[in-house]
Amino acid sequence: MFDFFDEIATKTGLPFEILNNGFRVINFSNKSIFIEGFVSIIKFESQEISIKLKNGVVRIIGNNLTIKNMNLESIVITGEISSSEIC
Amino acid sequence: MVFNEQKITYKVKGLNFKKFLELLKKEKIEVSMLKRQEYNIFYIEVNAKNVKTFLKIANTLNYQVEETNSTILLNSKNNIKRNLSLFICVVFICILTVFSCNMVYKIEIYGLETLTKQQVVKVLNDNNIKAFKTKSSYNLNNIELLLKSSLDKISFASAIIKGNTIIININEKINNDEYIYDYQPIVAPYDCIIKKIDLKSGTVAVEEGQTVKKGQEIVLPYIDYKDGTQLPVKASADIYAYVEVSHTTQYIENHTELVRTGRKFELTQLNLYNFIFKKDKANFNYKKYETEISYTYPFNNFILPIKKTTITYYELKEKSVFIPFEKVKQNIIEENKKVLYNNLSNIKNKQFLSYISYEENIYYITSYLKADVIFN
Known part of the structure; x- marks a missing residue:
């Protein structure tokens, strides 16, 4: 995982501290979304889930959306994801 | 070895889920499989260890909570499946234990x-x-x-x-042949005539009225069986016998006696165990002498085991003595009597007689003891 973010940091030219202190959202082929650095859940319905991040909001739209796992730092959402946007 | 966490699924009914989820996050309660079925109903899986806090939060928000599924047993089954080898080992050990006990x-x-x-x-x-x-x-x-x-x-x-x-x-088994029977026969202690035998065990070897010599076997230490075999037993019987014994003493009225002259010589030597380390020389010329030996331990109090031996040599000389027979006759008879009585035991109906004869300046005093004796 560290190699992965190191590579991203290298390719984007951003310092690792910025990458590490913010949030991370990883979409696995619209089957599952892994979010790290979330603050709270703004909206939670089976068709839409909105999550407040440290520096923004991620909005996931789809069907049968489920919070697969949620702990202090990260959250995993599964279901038939049709779109996800970060703003 | 990996074990799944035990999880319980709850159906939660209520409003304002955002706040509920925030509180769960604040309490660091990890949740999973969060599904919203209706606007006021959702399903949530909680770790078994967090159930208490979870229910407390739900209660605070006046939520209706209903347990729908528990994965505790399921997980146990899954664990068993995942650890099939372990399960097989346990079963195998159990079978082996039962088998080995038998x-x-x-x-x-x-x-x-x-x-x-x-x-x-x-x-x-x-x-x-x-x-x-x-x-x-x-x-x-x-x-x-x-x-x-x-x-x-x-x-x-x-x-x-x-x-x-x-x-x-x-x-x-005890092998009887290994035993050595040490039974001894009853033998005649002196020449006698057997009067009666009260047999207790053994076999009688003489007849009543028979004269037996000293040492002759009277009762044998075994019993004869009809088949010719012998059973060793202790020879035991009370034997009544008639015995005649005699003892003769000679006496001469004129005889010489050795008496001490009064001269003596003391010889000392020191011994340490068998080692003699100081010995005087026997510096005397007595023709006839008698000795007396005495022992003392001069260092007895000092543990040293040194023994002092003193040998006293008394010079003797011959002296003619005349003692009339009549003066010593009774003493000689008494001496004879003692000798005869010492040879016999359990005497009954005794008869003691003494005869005196004189021949060539010598008196012969012969004493007889006739008695019934019992021996066994």
């Missing part, structure tokens, strides 16, 4: 004296009684009977199963 691994034999262990083991092996069989396959009574019938030297055998071992205790 096995005999060792046969121990105790109490052997003249027999060897190999002899007993051979008998057992010949009859297919070996270790590494189930306990139920052994018939302990048969083992006991088999050993007794197969080995003549065994008088008693017992077999027990203790743990995984068959313990066989053996008592061997």
Whole structure:
């Protein structure tokens, strides 16, 4: 995982501290979304889930959306994801 | 080894889920499989260890909570499935334990004296009684009977199963031939005539009225069987006999006696055990002498085991003495009587007689003791 973010940091030219202190959202082929650095859940319905991040909001739209796992730092959402946007 | 966490699924009914989820996050409660079925109903899986806090938060928000599914047992099953090898091992060990408890691994034999262990083991092996069989396959009574019938030297055998071992205790027969009978016959202590024999055990070898010599066997230490064999027994009987014994003493009225002249010589020597380290010279020239020896331990208080031996040599000279016979006659008879009585025991109906004869300046005093005696 560290190699992965190191590579991203290298390719984007951003310092690792910025990458590490913010949030991370990883979409696995619209089957599952892994979010790290979330603050709270703004909206939670089976068709839409909105999550407040440290520096923004991620909005996931789809069907049968489920919070697969949620702990202090990260959250995993599964279901038939049709779109996800970060703003 | 990986074990799934035990999880419980709850159906939660209420409003304002955002706040509920925030509180769960604040309390660091990890949740999973969060599904919103309706606007006021959602399903949530909680770790078993967090259930108490979860319910407390739900209660605070006046939520209706209903347990719908528990994965505790399911996870246990999953664990078993995932650890199938472990499960098989456990089952195998259980079977092995039960199996091994019912096995005999060792046969121990105790109490052997003249027999060897190999002899007993051979008998057992010949009859297919070996270790590494189930306990139920052994018939302990048969083992006991088999050993007794197969080995003549065994008088008693017992077999027990203790743990995984068959313990066989053996008592061997006492071999009578090994005993040496030390029974002695009753012999005549002196020449006598047998009057009566009260036999207690043994075999009488003489007849009543028979004269026996000293040392002759009167009662033999065995019993004769009709088949010609003899059983050794202790010879025991009260034997009544008539005995005549005599003792003669000679006496001469004129005789010489050796008397001390009054001269003496003392010779001392010091011994340390058998070693003589100081000895005086015997510097005297007595023709006839007698000695007296005395011992003292001069260093007795100082532990040193030095012995002082003092030998006193008294010079003797011959002196003619005349003592009339009449003066000593009674003493001689009494001496004879003592000698005769000392030879006999359990005397009854005794008769003591003494005869005196004189020949060539010598008096012969012969005493007779005639008596009934009992010996055994």
